[in-house]
Amino acid sequence: xxxxxxxxxxxxxxxxxxxxxxxxxxxxxxxxxxxxxxxxxxxxxxxxxxxxxxxxxxxxxxxxxxxxxxxxxxxxxxxxxxxxxxxxxxxxxxxxxxxxxxxxxxxxxxxxxxxxxxxxxxxxxxxxxxxxxxxxxxxxxxxxxxxxxxxxxxxxxxxxxxxxxxxxxxxxxxxxxxxxxxxxxxxxxxxxxxxxxxxxxxxxxxxxx
Numbered sequence: 001x002x003x004x005x006x007x008x009x010x011x012x013x014x015x016x017x018x019x020x021x022x023x024x025x026x027x028x029x030x031x032x033x034x035x036x037x038x039x040x041x042x043x044x045x046x047x048x049x050x051x052x053x054x055x056x057x058x059x060x061x062x063x064x065x066x067x068x069x070x071x072x073x074x075x076x077x078x079x080x081x082x083x084x085x086x087x088x089x090x091x092x093x094x095x096x097x098x099x100x101x102x103x104x105x106x107x108x109x110x111x112x113x114x115x116x117x118x119x120x121x122x123x124x125x126x127x128x129x130x131x132x133x134x135x136x137x138x139x140x141x142x143x144x145x146x147x148x149x150x151x152x153x154x155x156x157x158x159x160x161x162x163x164x165x166x167x168x169x170x171x172x173x174x175x176x177x178x179x180x181x182x183x184x185x186x187x188x189x190x191x192x193x194x195x196x197x198x199x200x201x202x203x204x205x206x207x208x209x
Contacts, residue, residue, distance in 0.1 A: 027204035028172045029057055029095035032073040036193035037064030050074065050115065057095075059200055066190045069118030073178070073195045078170035079108040086142040086163035088113050094170040110170040112178055114141070114162040118185060121160065125182035128164045132176045137166045141180075173199055 034040045042062045043050070050061040050072040060075040078094045079085060094110055112128070123143045130137045141162040162180075176197040183190050 025097060025204055026201050027057075027095055027097055028199050028201045029060070029093055030075050030172055030176065030197040031059040031200035032062040032075065033196045033198055034062050034064045034073065034193060035196060037066055038068075039065035056204055057093075057200075057202055059202075060093075062195070064193065064195075066192055067185055067188075069116065069121060069185055069190060071180070071192060072115040072117075074113050074115075076110050076112045076170070076176070076197060079111060079165065085109075085111055085165045086144065088161055088163065094172050096172055107169050109165055110168055110176070112164045112166075114164070114180065116160045116162060116183070120186045122184045122187075123160065123162070123182075125184070126162065126180065127182050128162075128166075129179045129181070130164075130166045130168065130176060131179075132168060132171075132174055135168075137168055139164050139166050175199065 040062065043059050050063050057075070061072055063070055063072040076094045077090050078092050080090045080092050083090050090111070123141065126141050126143070128139050128141055130139070141164045144161045144163070146159045146161070177194050178197065179194040180192045181189075183192065
């Protein structure tokens with residue numbers, strides 16, 4: 001049997017078998033890298049309330065503490081036409097393989113999600129700026145406040161998720177700088193430092209789940 005037939009048989013078997021592993025391939029995504037804060041924690045450095053965007057990538061979030069308030073920045077996602085842009089359950093990270101990515105996918109707009117946790121936070125004047133490709137874009141975050149739940153760690157710290165969409169295509173080979181401003185705590189503006197999002201490459205398993 002020739003090698004082409006062997007490959008065809010493997011692919012056919014994978015079509016009917018669950019969990020067939022075909023190997024791995026390098027995937028690129030955008031990893032958050034804060035430029036400062038009272039405290040900075042990256043994925044893998046400790047426990048956090050940040051939600052990992054993908055169980056298959058290892059540098060998808062970073063949190064910063066500013067005046068006792070915590071902001072978690074996660075790897076951005078790309079626009080999904082079937083969902084509201086502020087739906088944080090959107091599974092599509094701004095990630096891929098350059099040689100295998102269709103132009104249509106790369107034109108989809110980029111969305112950033114930031115989780116905020118702290119006391120007496122206000123977002124009325126919040127604004128986000130995005131620097132990339134030598135240009136700067138601004139956008140008003142969409143804010144969803146989650147009520148406090150009956151757990152000791154959260155009782156006094158209701159969470160908010162900020163969803164920010166920019167009129168800029170998702171490009172996982174580009175670098176981005178996101179700056180949040182105008183968020184206040186107790187009436188005082190918080191000096192949240194910019195966060196860079198840089199292309200990061202990891203091997204991604206290929207196969208049927």
